[in-house]
Amino acid sequence: MESPSAQTDSWSPSNYSYHARFVSTIPQDLVSLLSPKSHERILDIGCGDGVLTFQIQQMCKECIGIDKSSRMVEAARAAGCKDVRVVDGGRLKEWAISEGFEGTFDAVFSNAALHWIKNQEAVVEGIRTCLKLGGRLVLEMGGKGNVQVIEKSMASALDKRGYNGASLSPWVFPSQETYSSLLTNASFQISSINLFPRPTKLPTDLRGWIDTFGHLYIQNLDDKEKEDVINEVIEMCKPEVYNEKDGSWTIMYVRLRVIAYLV
Template sequence: MESPASSIQTDSWSPSNYSYHARFVSTIPQDLISLLSPKPHERILDIGCGDGVLTFQIQQMCKECIGIDKSPRMVEAAQVIGCKDVRVVDGERLKEWVISEEFEETFDAVFSNAALHWIKNQESVVEGIRTCLKPGGRLVIEMGGKGNVQVIEKSMITALDKRGYDGASLSPWFFPSQETYTALLTKASFQISSINIFPRPTYLPTNLRGWIDTFGHPFIQNLDDKEKEDVINEVIEMCKPEVYNEKDGSWMIMYVRLRVIAHLV
């Protein structure tokens, strides 16, 4: 049987791009770790650990923190910065992984930042989280919410549709409303302590091309080089009126975040 780790497909993530173009992903939500409030005796699972910047911090505060990510390259980058236990695991197959590992004990908490919206099958990942947690265990997550990077997503879809592709089907993201995610968690026996959706206008450290290179690859990874370049240029032009400031040359994207704290009943 294929393992949750062996099912990982071609890895298009670039740790160097992530660090250079998108370090804000791990530096802005530092208060999320405060909300997690790791305890010295706890076992914590970090889903979508990326290059491990937040995982490393959590590992210093608790008994054990395992970071998992679908990208082997990002897991390798997390190991380079000193993360003790990070593994290549497909979050959509989280339940299978937990069962296959035969852990002696489940986790006190599950943490995730800016990762769960990359998983289309949310029922699967929520069921996996439920399997991971002890009774009363907590879930502390932040992910993209309804309306997140909306201008870019719509522009990517439009540019691809124009060329005969089904742009919407190529979008890798799931950006739920507060109501949708509340229903999803409640159905899986979670009691929600707080759930908030809020805008987070974010200035890019570089530019929109760098952002697309870092996060937009699922839309265009199967295009040839010329078509890929044409799509990127067209998307930049479509987005410019809303995300580019000609006065100072800055690029600002409207992020919308969904933040949840819940406990397993």
């Protein structure tokens, strides 16, 4: 299996911490829903810089955090996480088999990560491989309609320059119905699944958000083209996300939250 660390890693832990700390601070109740037990082994998919992973590790017997970005994994280790590894979540089943983790986890947790994996069937199959029978999945990810104004603006700006903007999107934002079917077909019993809006006021501005999360859209463009696209996207989004009164930027996040059990 090719190591994700050998691939281009454009993630910036410093950008993430400065522009997007809300990703780990807003959904604190997700860890409460996970409710880690002292005897449990838990897998955290898309651990990022390890803020939530570290919390979970203090509450259970063992928590392994995985992330495709070697830079984010290094940041998680620097933050005190005990066991974090560079793993591509889209190849989770292959990793679990090669490392002897088939059916060994009591729970799988993921926050704001699974929508970065294009092959949703593969990651759900990987989760099923990792879980014990009766084990639980607790996750939150972007759902249908998430950051829609940015996604449409980015596609439009890229289309104008001869690219297929929609095809360059790094995200998959499933509907509640689509994800329910995906889990049910993979032998999960859904305890709860909810799609809900979460308007999110940015700690900095839209450029900072794009630098942090939108970089994969434009990673293959030259510097001038990148700058032109970013400026155009900001102008297109401004009427919907910018508040002239206080100079703040608010993005409409839509989250898909799931609790399910392997049966």
